[in-house]
Amino acid sequence: MLLEVERLEKSYPGGDGPARVLRGVDLALAEGETLALTGESGSGKSTLLHLVGGLDVADAGRIRLAGTDITGLDDRGRAALRRETVGIVFQQFNLIPSLDVAANIAFQARLAGRADPARIAALAGALGLDGQMRKYPEQLSGGQQQRVAIARALAARPRLVLADEPTGNLDEATAAGVLDEMLALVTDTGAALLLVTHSPGLAARMGRQVHLRRGRLE
Numbered sequence: 098m099l100l101e102v103e104r105l106e107k108s109y110p111g112g113d114g115p116a117r118v119l120r121g122v123d124l125a126l127a128e129g130e131t132l133a134l135t136g137e138s139g140s141g142k143s144t145l146l147h148l149v150g151g152l153d154v155a156d157a158g159r160i161r162l163a164g165t166d167i168t169g170l171d172d173r174g175r176a177a178l179r180r181e182t183v184g185i186v187f188q189q190f191n192l193i194p195s196l197d198v199a200a201n202i203a204f205q206a207r208l209a210g211r212a213d214p215a216r217i218a219a220l221a222g223a224l225g226l227d228g229q230m231r232k233y234p235e236q237l238s239g240g241q242q243q244r245v246a247i248a249r250a251l252a253a254r255p256r257l258v259l260a261d262e263p264t265g266n267l268d269e270a271t272a273a274g275v276l277d278e279m280l281a282l283v284t285d286t287g288a289a290l291l292l293v294t295h296s297p298g299l300a301a302r303m304g305r306q307v308h309l310r311r312g313r314l315e
Contacts, residue, residue: 098161099257099289100126100149105158107144118144120312121158128256131280131290133300136309142293143188145309146259149291150185151175163256180208184250184288186260190242192234192249199230201245206253213252220248223278239266244275251282258283258290264299276302 102124108115118141126132136142147153149160151167152175160167163182167175179185184205192201202220206212221227224244234242243266250258263279264272276299283290292303300306308315 098125099128099130099163100124100291101159101161102145102149103159103161105145105148105160106156107141107148107153108156118312119148119155122309122312122314124307124314126257126289126291128289129284129287131283131304132292133303133306134291134293134309135295135297135300135306138295140309141312142309143261146185146261146291146293149257150183150259151179152185180205180253182256184253184255184258186243186246186250186258186263188261188265190234190246192242192245194234197231197233198226198237198245201234202226202248202252205249209253211253216254217248217252220252220282223282224248224275240271243267247275247279251279251286251288254286254288256288258288260290261293262295263292264294264296269298272296272299 102122105119105122107119108117122145134142148155155168162178165178167178170178193204196204202217203212221230224247226244226248229237229241243263247263264275267275294300
């Protein structure tokens with residue numbers, strides 16, 4: 098298995114004491130597998146993605162990614178694992194305002210030492226960004242920014258792609274087209290994809306679906 102999550106627990110401080118967000122979550126994902134994670138708002142979907150991506154630390158449980166127990170890593174170790182192994186598509190894009198589209202797409206790949214101009218050009222073409230490469234994020238529509246974020250996540254050929262509502266800012270037809278490209282690109286690299294979505298239609302296109310309710314998977 099590429100990803101193994103066992104008995105994962107996470108709480109955050111609340112006015113009436115700790116609020117338990119994840120309550121013993123178990124999850125496994127193989128190389129090349131696609132999985133939709135659904136659930137109500139506030140059910141812990143983004144929290145689970147952040148823990149798997151090493152952006153936050155679990156209270157208890159274990160996460161093994163590509164053979165490494167990331168729950169035992171410090172900040173520097175988790176950052177290195179993200180750089181080498183994980184591509185993340187954030188809900189809020191997180192593009193770098195001072196970099197143009199081409200540099201934003203290449204950013205993660207450069208950090209990983211795998212920047213490939215041909216790969217970047219192919220991603221831009223597949224996602225309809227050919228004519229936008231010298232523009233800056235503020236000059237793009239929300240949908241275009243989302244496409245840049247997806248291209249950036251895939252440019253370094255990660256083994257695991259984590260996508261948090263990657264088509265949430267797009268209309269239904271455009272969202273379906275972007276997911277087409279995303280699935281094709283993931284298939285091309287053999288990466289696994291864990292997709293958070295509220296859309297039953299998008300979830301149905303993934304290889305598997307799991308539902309998070311009150312901190313537990315169903």
